[in-house]
Amino acid sequence: MVGxxxxxxxxxxxxxxxxxxxxxxxxxxxxxxxxxAEAGTGRQTLYRWWNTKADVxxxxxxxxxxxxxxxxxxxxxxxxxxxFALTDGVAGRVVVGLMAxxxxxxxxxxxxxxxxxxxxxxxxxxxLESSVSSHFNxxxxxxxxxxxxxxxxxxxxxxxxxxxxEEITELVEAHLRRDTGRSRTSPRRSIRS
Amino acid sequence: MVGxxxxxxxxxxxxxxxxxxxxxxxxxxxxxxxxxAEAGTGRQTLYRWWNTKADVxxxxxxxxxxxxxxxxxxxxxxxxxxxFALTDGVAGRVVVGLMAxxxxxxxxxxxxxxxxxxxxxxxxxxxLESSVSSHFNxxxxxxxxxxxxxxxxxxxxxxxxxxxxEEITELVEAHLRRDTGRSRTSPRRSIRS
Amino acid sequence: MVGxxxxxxxxxxxxxxxxxxxxxxxxxxxxxxxxxAEAGTGRQTLYRWWNTKADVxxxxxxxxxxxxxxxxxxxxxxxxxxxFALTDGVAGRVVVGLMAxxxxxxxxxxxxxxxxxxxxxxxxxxxLESSVSSHFNxxxxxxxxxxxxxxxxxxxxxxxxxxxxEEITELVEAHLRRDTGRSRTSPRRSIRS
Amino acid sequence: MVGxxxxxxxxxxxxxxxxxxxxxxxxxxxxxxxxxAEAGTGRQTLYRWWNTKADVxxxxxxxxxxxxxxxxxxxxxxxxxxxFALTDGVAGRVVVGLMAxxxxxxxxxxxxxxxxxxxxxxxxxxxLESSVSSHFNxxxxxxxxxxxxxxxxxxxxxxxxxxxxEEITELVEAHLRRDTGRSRTSPRRSIRS
DNA sequence: CTTTAATCGAGACGGTACGTCACGTCTTAGG
DNA sequence: CCTAAGACGTGACGTACCGTCTCGATTAAAG
Numbered sequence: 001m002v003g004x005x006x007x008x009x010x011x012x013x014x015x016x017x018x019x020x021x022x023x024x025x026x027x028x029x030x031x032x033x034x035x036x037a038e039a040g041t042g043r044q045t046l047y048r049w050w051n052t053k054a055d056v057x058x059x060x061x062x063x064x065x066x067x068x069x070x071x072x073x074x075x076x077x078x079x080x081x082x083x084f085a086l087t088d089g090v091a092g093r094v095v096v097g098l099m100a101x102x103x104x105x106x107x108x109x110x111x112x113x114x115x116x117x118x119x120x121x122x123x124x125x126x127x128l129e130s131s132v133s134s135h136f137n138x139x140x141x142x143x144x145x146x147x148x149x150x151x152x153x154x155x156x157x158x159x160x161x162x163x164x165x166e167e168i169t170e171l172v173e174a175h176l177r178r179d180t181g182r183s184r185t186s187p188r189r190s191i192r193s
Numbered sequence: 194m195v196g197x198x199x200x201x202x203x204x205x206x207x208x209x210x211x212x213x214x215x216x217x218x219x220x221x222x223x224x225x226x227x228x229x230a231e232a233g234t235g236r237q238t239l240y241r242w243w244n245t246k247a248d249v250x251x252x253x254x255x256x257x258x259x260x261x262x263x264x265x266x267x268x269x270x271x272x273x274x275x276x277f278a279l280t281d282g283v284a285g286r287v288v289v290g291l292m293a294x295x296x297x298x299x300x301x302x303x304x305x306x307x308x309x310x311x312x313x314x315x316x317x318x319x320x321l322e323s324s325v326s327s328h329f330n331x332x333x334x335x336x337x338x339x340x341x342x343x344x345x346x347x348x349x350x351x352x353x354x355x356x357x358x359e360e361i362t363e364l365v366e367a368h369l370r371r372d373t374g375r376s377r378t379s380p381r382r383s384i385r386s
Numbered sequence: 387m388v389g390x391x392x393x394x395x396x397x398x399x400x401x402x403x404x405x406x407x408x409x410x411x412x413x414x415x416x417x418x419x420x421x422x423a424e425a426g427t428g429r430q431t432l433y434r435w436w437n438t439k440a441d442v443x444x445x446x447x448x449x450x451x452x453x454x455x456x457x458x459x460x461x462x463x464x465x466x467x468x469x470f471a472l473t474d475g476v477a478g479r480v481v482v483g484l485m486a487x488x489x490x491x492x493x494x495x496x497x498x499x500x501x502x503x504x505x506x507x508x509x510x511x512x513x514l515e516s517s518v519s520s521h522f523n524x525x526x527x528x529x530x531x532x533x534x535x536x537x538x539x540x541x542x543x544x545x546x547x548x549x550x551x552e553e554i555t556e557l558v559e560a561h562l563r564r565d566t567g568r569s570r571t572s573p574r575r576s577i578r579s
Numbered sequence: 580m581v582g583x584x585x586x587x588x589x590x591x592x593x594x595x596x597x598x599x600x601x602x603x604x605x606x607x608x609x610x611x612x613x614x615x616a617e618a619g620t621g622r623q624t625l626y627r628w629w630n631t632k633a634d635v636x637x638x639x640x641x642x643x644x645x646x647x648x649x650x651x652x653x654x655x656x657x658x659x660x661x662x663f664a665l666t667d668g669v670a671g672r673v674v675v676g677l678m679a680x681x682x683x684x685x686x687x688x689x690x691x692x693x694x695x696x697x698x699x700x701x702x703x704x705x706x707l708e709s710s711v712s713s714h715f716n717x718x719x720x721x722x723x724x725x726x727x728x729x730x731x732x733x734x735x736x737x738x739x740x741x742x743x744x745e746e747i748t749e750l751v752e753a754h755l756r757r758d759t760g761r762s763r764t765s766p767r768r769s770i771r772s
Numbered sequence: 773c774t775t776t777a778a779t780c781g782a783g784a785c786g787g788t789a790c791g792t793c794a795c796g797t798c799t800t801a802g803g
Numbered sequence: 804c805c806t807a808a809g810a811c812g813t814g815a816c817g818t819a820c821c822g823t824c825t826c827g828a829t830t831a832a833a834g
Binding site for chain 2 (some may be wrong): 173
Binding site (some may be wrong): 411412413414415458479482483485486487488489490495499501503504507510522524525526529530531532533534536537538540541542543544550554555561562 | 604605606607608617672675676678679680682683688690692696697700708715716718719722723725726727728729731733734735736737743746747750754755759
């Protein structure tokens with residue numbers, strides 16, 4: 001026997017309510033109780049399909065927000081512009097909240113790396129491969145670029161905006177360009193995700 | 194009249210209990226109730242002097258952990274070595290937890306910037322000033338170096354260790370050195386903290 | 387939609403736990419926390435349905451204890467015997483505690499008068515009407531009979547027992563009887579509850 | 580060594596503050612903390628000389644309020660008039676609060692009986708002895724008269740005023756007078772305080 | 773065209789941390 | 804040695820959210 005099928009309507013209502021509340025109250029102040037109420041759904045419906053707040057918002061990120069990312073951006077400048085633009089809104093708050101929660105939830109941490117962070121790292125690395133000298137440890141460059149972004153997202157001492165994208169692009173192209181690379185840095189080592 | 198003086202013993206017991214529980218259970222799983230119990234003090238004593246968990250741990254960082262920082266490190270390599278070494282332990286977990294909490298507490302965010310993050314930024318900038326060409330926007334370099342550190346602390350795709358310090362130092366000295374600087378990057382802009 | 391129905395089991399467990407603790411520790415020493423623990427229920431379940439300790443015990447009195455009262459006692463002697471018998475146990479402690487609390491809670495005071503005290507006054511008055519001369523102010527007689535009971539319950543200088551019932555009955559029947567009434571007392575005035 | 584003598588000023592300030600707060604907030608809402616603050620005295624000073632709230636108010640009653648009682652009232656009517664008049668004010672609230680507290684404090688109960696209730700019972704008994712036939716159990720009559728008073732003080736279904744004094748006096752004089760007493764009531768039994 | 777079964781909303785359940793309040797004790801400096 | 808001031812450890816308060824558990828009602832495939 002099969003029973004009543006899952007309501008797609010409830011699913012989307014819950015994901016969108018979660019994002020809406022994250023935007024309004026901030027990730028840590030969102031409760032699943034409030035999400036259910038905001039979505040106009042029962043609480044058990046929520047717990048039947050997700051286990052935690054992080055589960056809900058991770059799915060919301062990958063099914064609602066992520067599709068808005070640039071598919072295959074041509075150059076570093078556009079890649080950073082598009083990426084940074086996305087951080088200015090719910091997506092930024094959510095992803096920072098998820099990252100914070102992952103600090104004490106190893107399982108969530110891994111799903112974050114695999115589902116969200118890793119793919120973006122790979123994408124940036126792909127963009128860099130065509131413009132940065134192979135003498136450099138690309139993973140380190142990726143760390144420093146996305147690191148600057150995360151650092152500013154968290155500490156808010158400066159915005160993550162087009163100007164940052166521009167500055168980073170100029171720095172990379174002026175000093176790490178394929179033809180200008182005279183690196184004495186050590187050979188790259190393998191890195192997770 | 195004066196009344197009974199504040200118990201320095203209780204104060205230190207609470208700060209150390211908070212750090213201990215952070216180490217054991219992770220920042221978000223620490224409760225003030227448990228801190229009071231672990232410290233062997235009354236709960237009211239805790240609320241008398243601090244308002245939130247973040248308050249307690251921020252003071253713990255600045256009065257117990259921070260004094261362990263290098264006073265005036267000579268060069269970039271040692272500076273990063275010392276700094277990164279500190280992140281491997283309670284300090285890392287705490288500071289990440291504080292940063293996460295600051296996302297929805299603007300007041301805490303500012304105190305973090307002023308008391309913890311800003312001074313470290315200034316210190317790194319000071320070190321860079323003597324070795325990096327003035328053509329570069331030093332704030333951006335600081336963002337990228339500390340950014341890489343934060344990024345790895347949060348995402349844990351790679352360790353924040355001596356090797357990272359070494360790689361960053363080599364990259365900076367090889368390509369951004371004072372005498373080799375032929376930057377075409379845009380002029381620096383002012384940046385908060 | 388309806389939701390999960392209220393648990394009758396929890397309700398009775400709480401009421402009985404409240405009475406049990408009142409009996410053991412005395413009304414003022416009962417805490418709602420202890421009631422919940424004794425009843426094996428959550429604390430919130432208690433607060434969901436009652437606001438105060440007095441609320442709980444008032445309901446316990448009217449739904450558990452009161453049904454044990456004599457339905458329609460034939461004569462004054464039996465009425466007093468039955469009534470006084472009830473005061474020797476939890477009921478006495480509870481009702482005294484409620485009365486004490488009502489001194490600073492006008493709302494509780496009114497509910498006490500309407501739900502507990504008033505009906506007993508009416509019942510006693512009914513019994514007296516058939517045996518006491520209409521020359522007397524029955525409300526005053528009620529005050530003096532129940533007053534003696536309350537006075538002894540509170541001050542404990544003498545027991546509220548069958549002997550008291552006997553003495554009062556004799557006094558009333560010897561001197562206030564319908565046919566012997568030659569009262570010169572003033573006409574009755576109306577009295578609340 | 581003798582040290583500093585006890586401050587009589589503080590003592591009176593505390594007693595009066597306790598009465599004032601009882602009047603304003605009701606006995607159960609008075610806290611010793613508030614009494615000390617109201618009296619402008621330290622909290623320890625209070626605890627040094629009294630153990631409980633009841634202690635303070637019992638002393639306040641016996642040293643401040645009681646002296647206002649009629650010394651040797653001539654007849655039942657004046658005795659009741661004077662007595663009832665006193666219940667309309669702080670004294671009523673305090674004595675009811677003490678009585679309530681005594682329900683779970685046997686020691687306080689006894690001090691109440693000895694220091695406050697017993698003497699008044701004896702006084703009323705003395706008045707009755709000269710006007711009521713010796714055939715009656717005077718303790719029962721005392722119980723019924725003071726009982727009516729307490730009952731009304733607590734339940735507030737009717738005032739404790741001059742009218743009540745008048746009605747009781749008339750009832751007693753009309754039906755229990757020395758020369759009219761043809762009582763068939765049982766012989767008196769001994770009664771505590 | 774009725775079962776049958778899993779879903780839906782609603783909402784009560786036993787827990788637990790929250791931040792506040794009053795308790796009664798203690799530890800200061802000052803009279 | 805008493806006084807005021809006030810911090811101390813304790814424990815109940817009433818609130819909020821947790822994740823689980825019943826409910827009656829709904830929905831669709833299987834019999």
